[in-house]
Amino acid sequence: MLVKLFGLLDIMAGLSLVYLSWGHEFLVTFFVAYLILKGLLFFGGFVSIIDIVAGIFIAVASIGSFSFIGWFFVVWLIQKGLISLFF
Numbered sequence: 001m002l003v004k005l006f007g008l009l010d011i012m013a014g015l016s017l018v019y020l021s022w023g024h025e026f027l028v029t030f031f032v033a034y035l036i037l038k039g040l041l042f043f044g045g046f047v048s049i050i051d052i053v054a055g056i057f058i059a060v061a062s063i064g065s066f067s068f069i070g071w072f073f074v075v076w077l078i079q080k081g082l083i084s085l086f087f
Contacts, residue, residue: 057073
């Protein structure tokens with residue numbers, strides 16, 4: 001059940017990165033903290049490192065520095081969330 005919750009939150013984090021320009025500061029702050037804490041809590045693999053980097057990227061993107069690399073994190077978080085939900 002926890003894996004499904006993490007999957008749903010990963011999808012929402014990816015979507016929050018897409019809708020960053022709409023000014024949802026609380027949601028962005030929540031997902032930054034969620035990704036970094038989850039990455040640190042389950043540290044030890046490649047996926048955890050990407051979660052931490054994605055959290056840092058969302059924090060930087062929230063101040064206006066969204067680049068092409070941002071789409072990598074959007075796709076990464078959404079596909080990881082979908083896999084967690086359905087498998």
